[in-house]
Amino acid sequence: QTEINWWHAMGGTNGERIDKMAADFNASQSDYVVKPSYKGNYTETMTAAIAAFRAGEQPHLVQVFEVGTATMMAAKGAIYPVEKLMADAGEPFNGDDYLPAVVSYYQTPEGELLSMPFNSSTPVLWYNADALEAAGVEVPGTWEEVDAAAKALVDNGMKCGISFGWQSWVMIENFSAWHDLALGTKENGFAGFDTELTFNNDQVAARLQAVADMQADNKFVYGGRRGDSLPMFTNGECGMWMNSSAYYGSIVGQAKFKFGQTMLPLDKTVADAPQNSIIGGATLWALQGHESDEYKGLAQFLTYLSSPEVQAWWHQETGYVPITKAAAELSKEQGFYESNPGTDTAIKQLSLNTPTANSRGLRFGNFVQIRDVINEEMEALWAGNISAQEALDNAANRGNDLLRKFERSVK
Ligand SMILES: O=P(O)(O)OC[C@H](O)CO
Numbered sequence: 001q002t003e004i005n006w007w008h009a010m011g012g013t014n015g016e017r018i019d020k021m022a023a024d025f026n027a028s029q030s031d032y033v034v035k036p037s038y039k040g041n042y043t044e045t046m047t048a049a050i051a052a053f054r055a056g057e058q059p060h061l062v063q064v065f066e067v068g069t070a071t072m073m074a075a076k077g078a079i080y081p082v083e084k085l086m087a088d089a090g091e092p093f094n095g096d097d098y099l100p101a102v103v104s105y106y107q108t109p110e111g112e113l114l115s116m117p118f119n120s121s122t123p124v125l126w127y128n129a130d131a132l133e134a135a136g137v138e139v140p141g142t143w144e145e146v147d148a149a150a151k152a153l154v155d156n157g158m159k160c161g162i163s164f165g166w167q168s169w170v171m172i173e174n175f176s177a178w179h180d181l182a183l184g185t186k187e188n189g190f191a192g193f194d195t196e197l198t199f200n201n202d203q204v205a206a207r208l209q210a211v212a213d214m215q216a217d218n219k220f221v222y223g224g225r226r227g228d229s230l231p232m233f234t235n236g237e238c239g240m241w242m243n244s245s246a247y248y249g250s251i252v253g254q255a256k257f258k259f260g261q262t263m264l265p266l267d268k269t270v271a272d273a274p275q276n277s278i279i280g281g282a283t284l285w286a287l288q289g290h291e292s293d294e295y296k297g298l299a300q301f302l303t304y305l306s307s308p309e310v311q312a313w314w315h316q317e318t319g320y321v322p323i324t325k326a327a328a329e330l331s332k333e334q335g336f337y338e339s340n341p342g343t344d345t346a347i348k349q350l351s352l353n354t355p356t357a358n359s360r361g362l363r364f365g366n367f368v369q370i371r372d373v374i375n376e377e378m379e380a381l382w383a384g385n386i387s388a389q390e391a392l393d394n395a396a397n398r399g400n401d402l403l404r405k406f407e408r409s410v411k
Pocket of ligand 1: 166244
């Protein structure tokens with residue numbers, strides 16, 4: 001049997017789900033064995049794959065989060081574009097079967113799909129329905145209402161009104177897309193690597209300053225990067241939480257209260273209506289340097305992972321969006337959205353309007369490092385050391401240095 005190595009960043013229950021998908025594929029045929037390995041969080045997995053490539057020990061397939069896209073694209077000799085891989089292996093593949101908001105993020109300007117969509121998400125507003133009811137407030141739809149709801153929750157005895165995670169993604173990248181504001185020049189980097197960050201505008205600064213000010217009476221409490229603040233929501237400390245739709249599986253498993261998810265709040269001082277949110281999560285990148293028979297097995301595995309049954313199952317278990325139209329349709333037929341109200345929020349947000357240059361996504365080089373810089377500056381804001389405008393100016397300046405460094409490295 002031919003071995004196919006798959007490195008991924010899914011810990012805990014999602015890691016078990018990955019193992020199950022690989023085991024099911026392995027049981028469905030006898031030529032190939034897919035071996036999944038957990039390599040740490042998204043950054044650690046990506047770094048491990050790059051180091052392994054340099055050492056000639058790269059896996060066939062690696063899961064890379066969305067902000068690693070420009071870096072992977074630039075690693076030309078290292079990646080095997082999946083659309084080409086599927087064609088070379090004679091495996092049927094049609095990009096039109098996938099959700100436009102997902103594929104467009106991973107296509108070259110010429111329309112070639114580089115990596116296989118697998119686990120795409122988008123941030124939503126999670127709420128503790130019992131707590132909101134007890135505080136006598138409705139589910140908020142605007143930032144003004146979020147502020148009022150947070151106050152009512154704290155007044156009613158909660159430790160915190162709202163928290164969030166993946167703060168660059170939620171509060172800068174998606175806040176901007178949702179309100180049709182640019183993150184940077186050159187169509188957020190899609191039109192060229194010679195781009196500059198512009199997210200340090202008045203609108204984003206005003207929103208972040210208002211959030212920082214909400215800390216005074218615990219209407220907002222910061223709880224760390226990525227998903228670190230999840231327990232604050234599931235333990236019942238915070239009544240609202242903004243983060244990935246893909247926390248659905250964890251929240252179902254952990255929350256002992258009635259919860260729901262709704263669209264991201266609208267800042268009415270910035271826009272009259274929301275635009276659309278952008279994806280997060282990750283895709284699967286094939287790496288060069290292996291035998292053609294191995295790529296044949298990999299192509300079959302990618303077809304298996306994208307099948308309506310597998311994708312609908314993964315979507316319903318985790319809260320990642322169904323990446324194909326068929327998987328979304330199957331979930332509907334199976335009555336998933338009817339039995340679990342709110343689980344279509346992510347799809348609705350992503351397809352709310354035709355994306356603009358500001359809301360298609362982002363493609364900035366070194367963005368993994370830029371997110372670290374944004375995290376540092378936002379944490380200085382939450383600590384009360386600097387204003388929101390200073391935090392954003394610092395992040396944009398430091399980020400622009402990293403963009404220039406990236407531009408030099410790809411020339
Ligand atoms: O938690 P995930 O997998 O939805 O990913 C969140 C962010 O998009 C990662 O960049």
